[in-house]
Amino acid sequence: MARKRSSQHAAPQPTPPTASGSAGNPISLRGSNSPAPAAPAIPAPPTGRSGLRSAKSLGTVAVGQPTTQGNRVAKAAPKKKEPKPKPIKKECFICATTRQVSNCAGRGFKAVEGACDHFQNTCNVCIGKMIKEKIVKRDLDEAVLVCAFPDCEHVLDYNTIRQMIFKGARENWDTALLNHHLSNSENYVPCLNPNCGRYFSVEDCQAKSSESRSKNKADRSHPITCPYCEEDMCLDCMRPWHRSTSCDKAKIAEEEQSLQVIKNISKPCPKCGANIQKNGGCNHMKCRHCKHDFCFSCLVGFGPNMQHAEGCPERNQNILQDPRNWLPDDVNIGNWMPAMMRAAGLPDLPQQPGQVLPPPIPPPPNPVGAPRQPEPRGLLGLLQMIRAFHHNHPEVNGNANGGQDQPGN
Amino acid sequence: MSASAKKRIMREYGECMTEKPAGMKINFDEQNMTKWEVLMDGPDGSAYAGGHFKLEIVFPNEYPFKPPVVSFRTKIYHPNVSNDDKGSMCLGLLRPDEWKPPNKVVAVLRLIQSLMVEPNIDDAIEPSIGNEYKENRKEFEKNAKDWVKRYAK
Ligand SMILES: [Zn+2]
Ligand SMILES: [Zn+2]
Ligand SMILES: [Zn+2]
Ligand SMILES: [Zn+2]
Ligand SMILES: [Zn+2]
Ligand SMILES: [Zn+2]
Numbered sequence: 139m140a141r142k143r144s145s146q147h148a149a150p151q152p153t154p155p156t157a158s159g160s161a162g163n164p165i166s167l168r169g170s171n172s173p174a175p176a177a178p179a180i181p182a183p184p185t186g187r188s189g190l191r192s193a194k195s196l197g198t199v200a201v202g203q204p205t206t207q208g209n210r211v212a213k214a215a216p217k218k219k220e221p222k223p224k225p226i227k228k229e230c231f232i233c234a235t236t237r238q239v240s241n242c243a244g245r246g247f248k249a250v251e252g253a254c255d256h257f258q259n260t261c262n263v264c265i266g267k268m269i270k271e272k273i274v275k276r277d278l279d280e281a282v283l284v285c286a287f288p289d290c291e292h293v294l295d296y297n298t299i300r301q302m303i304f305k306g307a308r309e310n311w312d313t314a315l316l317n318h319h320l321s322n323s324e325n326y327v328p329c330l331n332p333n334c335g336r337y338f339s340v341e342d343c344q345a346k347s348s349e350s351r352s353k354n355k356a357d358r359s360h361p362i363t364c365p366y367c368e369e370d371m372c373l374d375c376m377r378p379w380h381r382s383t384s385c386d387k388a389k390i391a392e393e394e395q396s397l398q399v400i401k402n403i404s405k406p407c408p409k410c411g412a413n414i415q416k417n418g419g420c421n422h423m424k425c426r427h428c429k430h431d432f433c434f435s436c437l438v439g440f441g442p443n444m445q446h447a448e449g450c451p452e453r454n455q456n457i458l459q460d461p462r463n464w465l466p467d468d469v470n471i472g473n474w475m476p477a478m479m480r481a482a483g484l485p486d487l488p489q490q491p492g493q494v495l496p497p498p499i500p501p502p503p504n505p506v507g508a509p510r511q512p513e514p515r516g517l518l519g520l521l522q523m524i525r526a527f528h529h530n531h532p533e534v535n536g537n538a539n540g541g542q543d544q545p546g547n
Numbered sequence: 548m549s550a551s552a553k554k555r556i557m558r559e560y561g562e563c564m565t566e567k568p569a570g571m572k573i574n575f576d577e578q579n580m581t582k583w584e585v586l587m588d589g590p591d592g593s594a595y596a597g598g599h600f601k602l603e604i605v606f607p608n609e610y611p612f613k614p615p616v617v618s619f620r621t622k623i624y625h626p627n628v629s630n631d632d633k634g635s636m637c638l639g640l641l642r643p644d645e646w647k648p649p650n651k652v653v654a655v656l657r658l659i660q661s662l663m664v665e666p667n668i669d670d671a672i673e674p675s676i677g678n679e680y681k682e683n684r685k686e687f688e689k690n691a692k693d694w695v696k697r698y699a700k
Binding site: 230231232233234235256263264267268270271275286287288420422424426431440441443444445 | 609643669
């Protein structure tokens with residue numbers, strides 16, 4: 139899906155290309171500077187979805203009339219004789235807050251013709267927050283909002299949403315959409331200067347860069363210069379320009395520097411490579427592109443028998459590997475443990491009087507980043523055997539109640 | 548937390564009071580409404596029957612745009628509950644990418660009840676327990692009941 143663009147990069151913001159993807163659904167995006175069209179040109183049908191499926195509700199949910207969904211309107215519809223119509227208020231289905239129906243963006247409710255009952259009763263503030271969530275989740279393939287209520291697939295289109303949310307939210311969304319679609323296009327790269335961060339066309343800049351650096355001898359790396367801020371980058375490894383150092387060495391240096399930071403914020407999906415950002419929640423992640431389940435900390439895929447990689451903080455949370463869950467501290471394993479260990483093909487435990495711990499789990503060959511660890515069947519089997527033994531021989535506990543361990547909390 | 552998030556939580560608590568979902572009791576503290584304590588009975592017919600489990604539901608500041616965080620404060624032997632001092636759950640609609648703002652806590656509590664009847668093995672946070680459930684159901688039930696006796700009575 140290489141996309142060509144030949145406009146001058148003197149423009150403050152490049153005009154975004156249409157959305158990529160084989161579905162070929164153009165998303166009409168404009169830079170935040172361009173004005174909204176006076177009359178909606180044929181509104182781009184929301185991709186792959188039913189669009190105004192709930193057109194049946196058109197007309198029945200005219201603004202100002204109580205909806206049938208139980209959320210009442212505070213005041214009855216204004217009588218004609220009254221000079222000033224009382225503002226119509228209703229309660230938002232999402233935030234349970236009562237707000238006015240108005241045509242201003244930001245607060246209140248906008249009357250969206252033909253929208254489903256749910257969107258009719260979702261305030262603009264909540265719409266803005268949903269858009270914010272989409273930005274945070276990088277859910278930017280489609281510039282629309284799909285109704286989140288069960289069994290409703292109504293879609294609010296880009297233009298409608300823009301008329302509902304605050305200017306700041308609008309601009310953030312536009313920028314995020316723009317960058318998202320540019321970054322999906324091979325010929326665009328983001329500037330690495332954190333104060334710039336704009337996307338620019340490689341093709342346009344390459345010529346200029348190679349001219350200015352024609353003295354570069356063994357051309358093993360190719361520099362490229364951001365047309366906006368003149369930041370130099372290496373086109374081969376997409377790092378800040380590293381002059382005489384090779385890309386490999388630059389990579390190692392960078393990894394050492396920023397591994398910790400990057401590790402905690404975003405990682406590529408181990409299956410499809412999509413950028414996954416963790417913001418709160420547990421380490422069990424699901425890629426929103428390919429639905430792959432994996433541990434955000436060690437990138438091992440979830441599944442029965444999965445084993446977190448060595449060093450992963452989740453590793454010891456697997457119940458059968460947690461010594462507290464199956465061995466009381468005072469069990470005497472002296473007689474049978476070595477035999478079991480040998481049976482499982484493991485080296486004997488070092489004798490540590492007074493302390494009994496399960497055998498260390500052998501490190502997987504390629505811990506971090508490996509798509510899938512070999513399953514330690516042998517060891518798990520051993521642990522299960524030990525546990526079974528423990529159940530069947532409560533007497534080895536030296537503990538009348540059958541080896542009760544302490545609650546973890 | 549915004550006023551509207553609080554309104555929404557209040558509204559949901561009100562709904563819980565009218566609906567009175569079976570098999571659970573919700574402790575609500577108006578001073579700290581972002582943290583609910585739920586006492587849930589092990590569903591009849593499940594391995595957890597007869598047990599009483601304390602759960603904690605914490606609402607994020609961005610609620611309802613982000614999911615509530617659910618954790619078992621009572622130790623439970625279950626493939627979908629992490630076996631550590633967090634007792635965390637993270638699956639289905641509790642996942643940040645699957646949560647939708649119209650979802651309600653009641654739905655979350657019902658999900659948990661149904662998971663106690665039938666764990667979701669494909670989404671196990673404790674894969675070894677999930678595997679045991681799949682391949683050695685007797686052993687699983689024995690362990691689960693054991694833990695109910697130890698921790699949830
Ligand atoms: Zn709807
Ligand atoms: Zn709202
Ligand atoms: Zn730049
Ligand atoms: Zn390089
Ligand atoms: Zn993926
Ligand atoms: Zn892990």
